[in-house]
Amino acid sequence: MSSSNRPANVEAFREAVVTRRSVRQFTEEPIPEAVLQDCLDMALLAPNSSNLQMWNFYRITSADKREQMAKACMSQKAAKTAAELIVCTGHTRNWRKHAKEILNQWPGDQPPKVVQQYYGGLTQFMYGMVPMDMLGFGARAKKGLRDSIGLVRPMMRTPNTEADMELWAAKSVALACENLMLALRAYGFDSCPMEGFDEQRVRKLCGYGRHEFTVMVIAAGRRHPKGIYHERMRFDRDRFIHEV
Ligand SMILES: Cc1cc2nc3c(=O)[nH]c(=O)nc-3n(C[C@H](O)[C@H](O)[C@H](O)COP(=O)(O)O)c2cc1C
Structure with a gap:
């Protein structure tokens, strides 16, 4: 798949945007x-x-x-x-399965460590639902944790719920x-x-x-x-x- 940095044609793009x-x-x-x-x-x-x-x-x-x-x-x-x-x-x-597949299908040899940490760890915290979420406890706990961390440094506050x-x-x-x-x-x-x-x-x-x-x-x-x-x-x- 192309990663070329060549400029796209602005007028052709505008034509598509304007006539849609x-x-x-x-x-x-x-x-x-x-x-x-x-x-x-x-x-x-x-x-x-x-x-x-x-x-x-x-x-x-x-x-x-x-x-x-x-x-x-x-x-x-x-x-x-x-x-x-x-x-x-x-x-x-399906994000959990996709996170694993991204690591398996990473172009080249091994995904860099930072990528492994991102898909192996951070996405799990970001998107993982905490147990007992059916009662909403997990979501509230997660929100509380995010808000507490957010007091001292920038923190993504969502997602916490379905x-x-x-x-x-x-x-x-x-x-x-x-x-x-x-x-x-x-x-x-x-x-x-x-x-x-x-x-x-x-x-x-x-x-x-x-x-x-x-x-x-x-x-x-x-x-x-x-x-x-x-x-x-x-x-x-x-x-x-x-x-x-
Ligand atoms: C999320 C979304 C839902 C829409 N649902 C309908 C729809 O059910 N029926 C319809 O005729 N147009 C629908 N539209 C089209 C909008 O009415 C239309 O984009 C808007 O009036 C602006 O017109 P344009 O797309 O021609 O610029 C929808 C557009 C979006 C983005």
Whole structure:
């Protein structure tokens, strides 16, 4: 995988960013298989917390499941007309396995000591759930410990709870989702990220367990002429960009 430092093409990137819209209606044109796979590969290159890759992407392939998934997405037109539906999930438990695999698959010979300490030790403290967590004692103890250390030196205060872990995973998954959508745009295709869905039904259709959760469902395909509902609108940048 390339680690080249060559500059990316700003105008090509801007074109993808500016022309990406949430498209609510697609034509019947399929996305070529190679294009879709390339876009998914680019999604997997997104930055992610500690490189623990706590994501999954479920491409819905059977016609029957496609129909049910569109219904689970509240029968939104984007879902009903999409050439592809991709369910993007976060996982709050696979980090432990991934931490081990990072050490095993480290490029070159042995991972440096600092890397071994990071994945062998620090991640265990950061993301490991303490026993008895079902009653919330572990999470509270962990928070107390972090806050105590935080009195004397900078300390990461989260994650301590399952909800914290979901937030932790969702950040990285969302970045991968954006990569996927921009990659599709760069190929001339479009997308609609959706959080308007029935979590229980989406979960059942994909078949994942309780430590996995849906971040968004991405509808993708060729933009229909009626697929954009209105001009793009954003508030003034001064409202959001602060210098402190
Ligand atoms: C997490 C997330 C969830 C969204 N859910 C939906 C949705 O369920 N249905 C929909 O039509 N658009 C959905 N959108 C699209 C937003 O409405 C859209 O991004 C926003 O209006 C800005 O428009 P633009 O993407 O065309 O710039 C979602 C976007 C995000 C990031």
